[in-house]
Amino acid sequence: MSGSGETDAKPAETGIENGIANVSLNENLNNTTQTPTKSESPLEGSSTPSPTGKLPTFKDNFKAFSKFGDTKSDGKTITLSQSDKWMKQAKVIDGKKITTTDTGIYFKKFKQQKLHFEDYEKYLSELANSKKAEVTDLKKKMTECGLPGVTSAGSAAKNLSTVERLTDPSKYTGASKLRFDESGKGKGIAGRKDLPDKSGYVHGYKDKDSYDKTH
Missing domain, CATH: 1.10.238.10 (EF-hand)
Incomplete structure (x- = not known):
């Protein structure tokens, strides 16, 4: 008798477990097929500019x-x-x-x-x-075309790149390299020829420190 009772209980337990599994499966299906709300939609507003980006x-x-x-x-x-x-x-x-x-x-x-x-x-x-x-x-x-005087970012970046390239002393050699200081600023005439120091000790004395070079 005891063996028969245990045998009858097992199908009942199996049926309960199957019922629980079916309920869980239905809940999962409902969650996956639920239509997303407006706030959850990933495409919401993707093609409409914001007021500030109009x-x-x-x-x-x-x-x-x-x-x-x-x-x-x-x-x-x-x-x-x-x-x-x-x-x-x-x-x-x-x-x-x-x-x-x-x-x-x-x-x-x-x-x-x-x-x-x-x-x-x-x-x-x-x-x-x-x-x-x-x-x-x-x-x-x-x-x-944009607002008055506004150019594209690409054009501005291109112009900046050209200026940086032309004023980079490391890209020049010989006399041309001496025409710019370390920051890339042109030295003007000082970068093209040696200029004597016109300061002197007394009135009428010029070309400071040049006496020893000529005597």
Whole structure:
């Protein structure tokens, strides 16, 4: 009898263990298939610039360049010179397809020294049509060119590297090496020829310490 009771208990225990295992498995499945919340999503906000990192629009750059060189400007109108500055930075004016002569002709058709944003868009359209160019391409370049006077980090680094290379005394030999001090600053004429010491002990005595060299 005792042997039979022990045999009957084992299947019961096995069934309980299987039930616990199934519950644990279901919980794990629920956890893995649960849809992530908005705050947990790794892609949330990845393609949307933050307020501080907002990309400038064409109108933003219009305002920036309309204030360039004019502290009294309210950013609502732009002059021909400011517009040309903008177009040169955006490489719209390239001296070949579009020149400052072209921009001057079409700007002056509006018979105003300064153009408001709406008129400026019309001016760009007329300029683009006359040159068989797409106005959207012009606007794209003028949007992506950056603020007035700002160049790319790569260009700035390249220029700095060139200056450092040209003023590094260790890269020169002979007389050229003597033209820079240890910091890389040019010595001017002192780096190209020997200059005598013009200080003296009394009035009229020059070329200090040179007497012993000549006698």
